[in-house]
Amino acid sequence: MRKTAILIIIIILSVIQVKSQSNPEIWINENIRLIQLKDSVFMHTTWITRSDGERGYGSNGMLVIKNGQAIMVDTPVEEEKTKQLTEYLKDSLGVNVTKFIAGHYHIDCIGGLNYLKSIGVESIANYMTINKCKEIDMPVPKIAFTDSLNFDFNGLKIQCRYFGGGHTFDNIVVYVSEKKVLFGGCLIKSLHAKRIGVVPNESVLSEWDLTVKHIMENYKGELIVIPGHGDYGTEELLNHTVDLAIQKKNQ
Secondary structure (H helix, E strand, C coil): CHHHHHHHHHHHHHHHHHHHHHCCEEEEECCEEEEEEECCEEEEEEEEECCCCCEEEEEEEEEEEECCEEEEECCCCCHHHHHHHHHHHHHHHCCEEEEEECCCCCHHHHCCHHHHHHCCCEEEEEHHHHHHHHHCCCCCCCEEECCEEEEEECCEEEEEECCCCCCCCCCCEEEEHHHCEEEEECCCCCCCCCCCCCCCCCCCHHHHHHHHHHHHHHCCCCCEEEECCCCCECCHHHHHHHHHHHHHHCC
16 A cells, blocks of 8 residues: 555656656746746746735736747736846847737736837737727837738747737737647636636627637647636637636626
């Protein structure tokens, strides 16, 4: 019995070690974390600092790194943490952020954009995001696209695509095709989410489940999916989001 228990413990520790090796974490500080999802692709997570000095909610973004250059998809909420993340990449990894892509117009996507613009980073967004940022006096990305934008990034194919409304009317997804990593942002919910989390006067609940179904029709196979908040996962996150959106619609 004792030998069996020891064997089980060894197996569990081996699984934990393999998982750690396949998705290593880098803590830049207590509020900024990187997780390597695939070669060249990382999820960055930053936690806001509340007025009482305690850690607040966390938000995810994506980094695509190749040949000493990086694309940042969504910034941390705060400019200072965007600076810390960018400087870490440059000073510790020898990587310069050269492009930025906004997932939608909320502060957890573009809160650090002014800093990125100050260091010469090219910024890209859906034209609806750009128009909304101008309307509400938020930092404004420079390069606009309509339904989709495809480009080569040092040999990696990057696709930015608008499938419809959901979390906001302008939310897009970003796909790294060779790595099968899909950044869904706040349009996609983590498996821990128990409700869809509609933002009053901003979310498009009538389209949300249909938008995600459209995404599922276009990106198939063993995906890694990054939500705007919470843990990354597989295409299960897409199904989960559809279920939550339909549940909310039927209330």
